[in-house]
Amino acid sequence: MSTTITSEETWVHYHDGGIPGRRRVLTGTAAKPTFSELPKIDFRRIYSDNLSDRQELAKEVGTACRDIGFFYAVNHGVDESLLDDTFEALKKFFDLPTEVKMEVHNQKTSKFRGYEAFLEGKLDPSTRGDLKEGFLMGEDATDPEQNRPITPSTAEPRNQWPTHPSALFWRPAIYRYYNAMYTFSKRLLRIFALALDLPETAFDTITTHPMTNVRAVHYPPQKSESDVGLGAHTDFCWFTLVCQSHTTQPALEVLNANGIWVPVHPKPHTFVVNIADFLKLVTGGTWQSTVHRVRNMGGEERYSMPFFFSPNEDAKVSVLEQFGKAGEVYEEFGVGEYFQKRLDIDRTTHLDGEEGRRKESANASGDYEKLKVPGS
Ligand SMILES: O=C(O)CCC(=O)C(=O)O
Numbered sequence: 239m240s241t242t243i244t245s246e247e248t249w250v251h252y253h254d255g256g257i258p259g260r261r262r263v264l265t266g267t268a269a270k271p272t273f274s275e276l277p278k279i280d281f282r283r284i285y286s287d288n289l290s291d292r293q294e295l296a297k298e299v300g301t302a303c304r305d306i307g308f309f310y311a312v313n314h315g316v317d318e319s320l321l322d323d324t325f326e327a328l329k330k331f332f333d334l335p336t337e338v339k340m341e342v343h344n345q346k347t348s349k350f351r352g353y354e355a356f357l358e359g360k361l362d363p364s365t366r367g368d369l370k371e372g373f374l375m376g377e378d379a380t381d382p383e384q385n386r387p388i389t390p391s392t393a394e395p396r397n398q399w400p401t402h403p404s405a406l407f408w409r410p411a412i413y414r415y416y417n418a419m420y421t422f423s424k425r426l427l428r429i430f431a432l433a434l435d436l437p438e439t440a441f442d443t444i445t446t447h448p449m450t451n452v453r454a455v456h457y458p459p460q461k462s463e464s465d466v467g468l469g470a471h472t473d474f475c476w477f478t479l480v481c482q483s484h485t486t487q488p489a490l491e492v493l494n495a496n497g498i499w500v501p502v503h504p505k506p507h508t509f510v511v512n513i514a515d516f517l518k519l520v521t522g523g524t525w526q527s528t529v530h531r532v533r534n535m536g537g538e539e540r541y542s543m544p545f546f547f548s549p550n551e552d553a554k555v556s557v558l559e560q561f562g563k564a565g566e567v568y569e570e571f572g573v574g575e576y577f578q579k580r581l582d583i584d585r586t587t588h589l590d591g592e593e594g595r596r597k598e599s600a601n602a603s604g605d606y607e608k609l610k611v612p613g614s
């Protein structure tokens with residue numbers, strides 16, 4: 239069902255804000271002006287002491303966020319050998335026996351942290367499941383590696399770490415990556431604030447203990463066109479940074495306004511940055527939370543490590559003043575609450591058997607309503 243063709247129209251189907259959506263494929267004279275590749279933005283200026291350099295960078299970022307919702311960040315300053323080492327760790331982790339990985343199966347936690355096995359994710363209901371395995375970790379006040387201010391509500395353990403001797407390398411490897419991406423993301427957030435014509439520090443108070451995740455993912459080569467590595471979706475955070483391993487044939491694809499999938503070629507040591515649903519919401523839809531998917535058709539193993547960043551779990555946000563329509567009142571919504579609703583839908587589609595089917599059909603018949611938030 240990811241693409242349907244009627245007598246005259248072709249439609250691409252996806253999940254947008256957790257809600258099923260579709261886009262008509264437009265060709266010929268019906269086609270709209272849209273993107274056919276992602277811009278490369280030079281982030282060296284993020285470290286400049288001159289505000290004017292950072293503003294110039296923010297301007298380019300703002301244009302990409304408005305027109306595309308995706309861009310490459312080059313010269314981001316995160317150590318390249320750290321990125322290489324993390325990819326090596328990913329290969330080693332996913333090569334471990336299944337029982338070692340299943341010790342930390344993600345269905346053991348409400349936050350979905352830990353190991354996700356092959357075909358357990360199913361963002362596209364027309365497929366047999368996502369052809370990937372993954373590992374999710376994130377903010378956890380009880381992990382000493384994080385050493386950050388916390389709120390009492392985050393004082394329970396959330397992450398799961400494998401304890402088998404062959405897997406002990408995993409936790410420090412992921413934490414090196416997590417901490418580097420966290421630091422870069424905090425700087426990037428200030429560039430986003432500038433791009434929205436706000437003071438650089440505008441989001442600092444709502445990101446003192448942000449919700450953050452690293453998802454390490456392994457996509458084996460797909461043999462069939464009907465499979466998908468990761469079904470079409472938008473992300474449910476503020477923004478995402480993706481590091482992808484090198485494959486000759488691109489696997490990540492971004493949907494443009496004409497319903498055409500634009501390939502995102504891997505560029506070593508660069509980040510693919512995308513705007514996600516919260517930033518779309520607070521900008522009243524001015525910034526795009528763009529639909530994307532993964533199809534690994536080139537015959538090579540593929541690894542990626544998205545880093546997801548959102549405000550504090552207890553933050554309340556709403557449509558920013560400059561994006562509000564005159565006379566319209568926008569209610570605030572809770573970041574943590576919205577995030578958990580999306581996570582619960584994801585968890586449901588990862589359940590096998592009767593319970594999963596029952597919950598899936600409940601979602602299809604209206605639970606998505608719960609996701610509607612002011613400004614959407
Ligand atoms: O693997 C990738 O390149 C993208 C992953 C992704 O879109 C996600 O995890 O939300």
Ligand SMILES: [Fe+2]
Pocket residue numbers: 471472473478530
């Ligand atoms: Fe995504």
